[in-house]
Amino acid sequence: MALELVAVAATLVALGLVAVYKYLTSPFSYFEKQGVSGPKPTIFFGSWSGAWNKFLGDEDMKNVKEYGKVYGTYDGRTPNLIVSDPDLIKVVLVEQASNFRDYRSSCVKHNLLHNALLAVSDSQPPEVKDVLATISSKDFFSKVSPHIVEAASNLTQSVRKLAEGGQQVEISKEVTSFVGSALARSILGLPETDSQFLEACAAAFHVDRPNSMVAVIPFIYPKLSPLDEFILKKKALSYLTSKIQQVLTEKKKAEVGEKKGTDALDVLLKVASEVTKVDDDVTEKVVRLSDEQIVSQALGFILNSSLVTRKLVAEAVYVLASKPELQDKLHVELVKHTMDKPSYEGLEGAELLDTLVGDLLRLYPSEFRLVRQCASEVQLGSVKLGEGHLVSVPVFAVHRQDEYFPKADTLNPTRLSRGSSEKLVDYTFLPFGQAGFEGKSLVTQYGVLAAKLAIAVLVKTLKFSANDETKEQLEFQKGVTGVPCLKPISVSAEPRK
Template sequence: MGLKGPKPVPFLGNSIYWLLKPRCFLDIEWGRKYGQIYGIYDSNQPILVVTKPELIKKIVVKDYHVFIDRRMRPTNHFLYRESLSHARGDNWRRIRSIASPTFSSAKIRKMYPIVRQCLRALMTHVVDMECGDCVDLKKMCGNYTMDVIAAVAFGTDANAHNDHSSAFVTSARQILDVDFVRTIIVLLLPKFVVKAIGLKSRVPETAHQFFVDIGRRLINERKSDPDSHRKYNDFIQFLVDARPDGDRDATPAAADVNAFNESEEELAIRRQMLTTGAKKHTLTDDQIVAQAWIFFLAGYDTTSTTLTYCCYELALNPDIQQRLYNEVMASVDSEGEIGYDELMAMSYLDAVLSETLRKYPAAIKLERRSVAEYVLGDTGITLPAGQEIEITTYAIHHNPEYYPDPEKFDPERFMPENKHNIQPYTYLPFGAGPRNCIGMRVALMEAKLCVVHLIQKYMFLRIPKTSVPIKFQISMTTLSPGDVHIGFTKR
């Protein structure tokens, strides 16, 4: 295509740079140097990078059917192939149309008590700490989200705060903790070599099998119990019961972060996709297991890191923390509890979480793949079928053209009176279009509920051990923090 871009290294492309410096910073540097459209190489795979909002809308919304697939990655495991994150074409469309109603407002209300129960375990753990302790935010928030995902996705009590040796926690850690040797083998070696040496993915197969066994056992139990739909309000149960013509309240509510991109055109396209996507109206058992597994995988780290970054910024900005505390105390009842509707109505809390996701998007890029030849707007570029595309979210969120003083943590950007200033398709923490993050509402509810309860009882403080600025780990796809410490003191 003759595009400018950083010079690739033979066989490794530009991938080698991602092992030396956080990808998010490279995206900013390359965007400044090469503009809103440029080319890079991941090993020998050419990638088109796009950061222009008008083109992003074409790719993820208007012509989403041409870019219906995400990037193809080598995998021999059904958990990946059949999950919403990796499924392709009509298979993805069918799974999404069946799974979407399980994330409706009505379903999330049913999940709400489960999340509150996990929150009580977190608060008990925090109470046990000494006043003014230095808190390892990553660990604390990670244990909370582990408990939530285990309960919501698998109907299981992980007890992550207290039992670090449980089978669930140890298997989860094997999946979540990156094995760089296995990852490099799976990503860089030819597929036939990876298959010949018996690797299905970068994760040990014993860890995958643990979740497969749990999922299959739960599905069998639920299907054999005619009253299970009355007893359980977790993701497994919703998928067992799921029908694409069931609870159809799947369009985003006004408080959803992703609503910044929600035009009538996009909503109409999504509704059409959901109503025409399913020919077979149920999921197989393995497909149900795969959705629960990807819900766990995608929902654990993203939510825990968002909570980590949020508490960190509140510790660094006591005036913002005080304003949020005032809103919380005006919203909770006499026992410090809050209902779902009241939680979703808190405008400043929503702004704080929105700004957290703007400054620290959990996924630093979106990926799409063309399924047919495509003329890209008025750029004069014709994409061949199979062209890989990346939309660099972190770089867009830190572009001063869209967000003045982008390194400043400023929730005012997202207050109701200022939302109109945000240009559509420059705010993409959950993606956009029909292939956006299906678990967005659950993640926001889980994070907001945690912040509300923590800030009632504790002040977050900057201490000598608090790293400023925050340090990021080397990562190619996510914005992962290093150790993050702040002080907690009782109010």
């Protein structure tokens, strides 16, 4: 009898395992049935098997070369169509944009963080976009840029002290402090930055153990483990939202002063409500942006700059240290256009800086992929995708295709200059990550502006050079990092005469 029970139990376990196996692998023929090739998926991980030992950018480039511009992968058991064909990218981002939703934000549970990601991806509700559209970008950036320059000046002083002390400069570490300081000053209007604020900003887009299999789970099974902790650690999120709300409350109570309107929160407060005249004696105040929406916008600035600015400035310093002739040309341009102190207006004529930053964003984009989720059934070329399925644009790989960018692995700022002979193919240059190719929102543009101002202040004041610790090329962490993460960058610096 006991043996029979054991046999029955073993049979049930076996049947259960078979059922689980079939459930996990049943979607794996989805693309094959439609004639779409791709890397062979594995149980549990889908196409992410071994991702903890790889660099996703290189993996995407290898797959594009092997399978072509359209191939099928699986995030766990969810079909994910990878497209690098410009015509199909246009369909996803423009022609059928309403049929797709921003995937990353949809995998986040915390409402404020969800809305902040919508601000970063420029996928906000129409009513919020309409209000923000009333803000003049030129006026906004003219107001906040002095705060960024002040933070960049402090960065320069810190680097100068290290250089004068004969120390090598770990520029990536110094830039992290600059980003936190610039955000505190220009977004919240805080003259001083405490260590807790800096640590909270630095916690964005960080995976604790990227070389662990566990790190894959939030990216392939977000229902089991949401992406919240990858986007921003719980402790950091709690601190930042409380801090922003505290400053917002204080600003509402304060009387209008000379500094009113000089930081992002002031500008957002100004458009948050409007007064509607009803008759001669009564007026009605109509709230256009709630406190929660303002906090989400401010958090969006922090996330975007932590993703873009932090990386872009470090990369620029590395490149300029490795290419002294380019650095000298940029210095001459900045002296000519920015006078005593760099400003938003002064940078408008600095074309070399603009094209340098542009080609850095091409060569080292801030995100591996742009990911969208189908809101309904979609026909994309010859491939049918169902609701909940994914479409990804492998930005890192697209930007490094010789077909679109001759000698794509080489930094060449002139390829993006006004007089360049290279014709840019539409939808092959996607420098704004999840926001795609336009990046019209203040949040998206802020990160790039902050980087440009920091680079301008640094290059006008200091001269960078390679040293024995400077790598021959930029190195990125392997594993499930979510976004490209630079390894530490060491350079030497000296004051300009």
